[in-house]
Amino acid sequence: xxxxxxxxxARWTVTSDSPKLTVLDGATVVVDGDKIAAIxxxxxxxxxxxxxxxDGVLIPGFVNLHNHxxxxxxxxxxxDDYDRTGTSGSLIYNLLMPLGDLxxxxxxxxxxxxxxxxxxxxxxxxxTTTMLDMWRPGHRIFLDxxxxxxxxxxxxxxxxxxxxxxxxxxxxxxxGSADGSDSIANFKSIFNEYDEGPQGRIRVVLGxxxxxxxxxxxxRRVRATADEMGVLITIxxxxxxxxxxxxxxxxxxxPIEYLQSTGIVGPDVVASHCVYTSxxxxxxxxxxxxxxxxxxxxxxxxxxxxxxxxxxxxxxRTGIGTDGYGFDYIEELRSAxxxxxxxxxxxxxxxxxxxxxxxxxxxxxxxxxxxLGRIQVGAKADLVAVDLGRAALQPIRDPIxxxxxxxxxxxxxxxxxxxxxxxxxxxxxxxxxxxxxxxxADATYRLWERAERSGIRLDSASSPxxxxxxQMAEGHTHG
Ligand SMILES: [Zn+2]
Numbered sequence: 001x002x003x004x005x006x007x008x009x010a011r012w013t014v015t016s017d018s019p020k021l022t023v024l025d026g027a028t029v030v031v032d033g034d035k036i037a038a039i040x041x042x043x044x045x046x047x048x049x050x051x052x053x054x055d056g057v058l059i060p061g062f063v064n065l066h067n068h069x070x071x072x073x074x075x076x077x078x079x080d081d082y083d084r085t086g087t088s089g090s091l092i093y094n095l096l097m098p099l100g101d102l103x104x105x106x107x108x109x110x111x112x113x114x115x116x117x118x119x120x121x122x123x124x125x126x127x128t129t130t131m132l133d134m135w136r137p138g139h140r141i142f143l144d145x146x147x148x149x150x151x152x153x154x155x156x157x158x159x160x161x162x163x164x165x166x167x168x169x170x171x172x173x174x175x176g177s178a179d180g181s182d183s184i185a186n187f188k189s190i191f192n193e194y195d196e197g198p199q200g201r202i203r204v205v206l207g208x209x210x211x212x213x214x215x216x217x218x219x220r221r222v223r224a225t226a227d228e229m230g231v232l233i234t235i236x237x238x239x240x241x242x243x244x245x246x247x248x249x250x251x252x253x254x255p256i257e258y259l260q261s262t263g264i265v266g267p268d269v270v271a272s273h274c275v276y277t278s279x280x281x282x283x284x285x286x287x288x289x290x291x292x293x294x295x296x297x298x299x300x301x302x303x304x305x306x307x308x309x310x311x312x313x314x315x316x317r318t319g320i321g322t323d324g325y326g327f328d329y330i331e332e333l334r335s336a337x338x339x340x341x342x343x344x345x346x347x348x349x350x351x352x353x354x355x356x357x358x359x360x361x362x363x364x365x366x367x368x369x370x371x372l373g374r375i376q377v378g379a380k381a382d383l384v385a386v387d388l389g390r391a392a393l394q395p396i397r398d399p400i401x402x403x404x405x406x407x408x409x410x411x412x413x414x415x416x417x418x419x420x421x422x423x424x425x426x427x428x429x430x431x432x433x434x435x436x437x438x439x440x441a442d443a444t445y446r447l448w449e450r451a452e453r454s455g456i457r458l459d460s461a462s463s464p465x466x467x468x469x470x471q472m473a474e475g476h477t478h479g
Pocket of ligand 1 (some may be wrong): 066067068134236272323
């Protein structure tokens with residue numbers, strides 16, 4: 001039997017001819033089954049489905065290299081404008097971690113599912129076709145929802161041995177202790193249940209939470225497990241001053257030196273953030289082939305610049321992640337560029353084409369995939385079309401610049417993963433958007449109520465807003 005053939009003819013198609021991107025005019029991409037079979041200027045007459053993109057550009061699907069899908073809805077309007085003065089790191093240890101714990105231990109399964117559905121709908125519509133997402137083992141439903149939506153997901157259940165318990169009076173994080181072998185056993189059971197192997201869309205990878213929450217012994221076990229099972233590792237590293245000082249006190253090392261001493265460096269490791277790093281730390285990452293996931297908006301929200309360009313200039317393979325507050329991936333790429341320009345005070349660095357490659361090819365390479373993140377014959381058909389017809393996007397001299405500097409997620413018109421059309425005309429196929437949005441919002445309101453009842457403060461003391469009770473969608477009740 002012949003595989004299903006789709007022919008996509010776009011006004012522009014961005015193909016990957018290393019080391020450059022090429023913009024083709026009026027080409028047709030032929031997709032056979034899950035792969036790109038041809039890229040041609042000749043007329044394609046035989047296909048099961050023809051897609052015409054008149055005023056748009058076809059690009060590879062985005063690879064979100066560091067994310068927490070659950071955090072998108074549950075921290076919306078909470079992390080924004082949060083007062084972080086005085087106690088650096090307190091947002092992570094005082095709010096993010098306890099709210100995450102609560103959502104793993106005290107939230108009904110259907111609510112977790114509803115929130116993941118809302119998050120994945122948002123990501124899918126922004127053109128994210130692959131995501132590397134970290135969560136607590138209790139949130140494994142993420143993988144069911146990713147499967148249901150048809151996106152490509154690398155799920156990383158947390159492995160940790162010293163979970164944060166909050167912050168002390170001077171704003172330093174405090175840590176408890178947990179059995180690290182339990183969390184490796186959890187990882188293995190989730191892996192056995194969900195991982196679809198190298199050709200599958202759903203993968204399960206090792207997610208040691210961070211340098212300060214994992215003992216040296218546990219990290220050595222993570223390395224041994226990764227080598228034995230051939231799975232990727234992803235970890236938070238050098239993301240806050242509090243973390244840096246904890247590792248300095250415990251081991252007399254920087255977080256990156258600590259990773260090296262425990263074997264958590266190498267081409268199979270994605271280290272997220274790496275903001276509080278020296279040039280020597282970056283040498284270690286580069287020389288060991290470790291990838292960095294840079295998440296500029298997370299830090300911009302906190303008043304900090306985390307310039308993507310610093311890592312890529314250092315010769316490190318650098319992808320971009322949203323980290324889970326807003327999922328507009330185009331906006332994240334634009335922020336990566338703007339934050340780099342601001343920090344370096346140079347206008348020509350982090351140009352659009354480099355940002356697009358970071359968000360597609362580099363992210364895919366960091367996942368060990370040379371068949372993703374590029375429009376090339378033989379690559380997987382993970383494709384996105386951005387409509388450039390809107391007034392704000394016209395006229396067009398360079399379609400890549402118009403996407404990166406002027407478009408938003410709502411200009412994404414078509415999304416294909418593994419050769420399957422998931423979004424057409426901006427509308428997700430086979431998904432009831434309205435129901436997903438209201439169920440996801442209601443589940444989040446219930447979590448916020450539970451959090452406030454259990455003493456987690458969702459707003460800074462300085463917040464100028466007095467909150468009213470949450471408005472549930474019609475027919476839903478507070479539970
Ligand atoms: Zn993170």
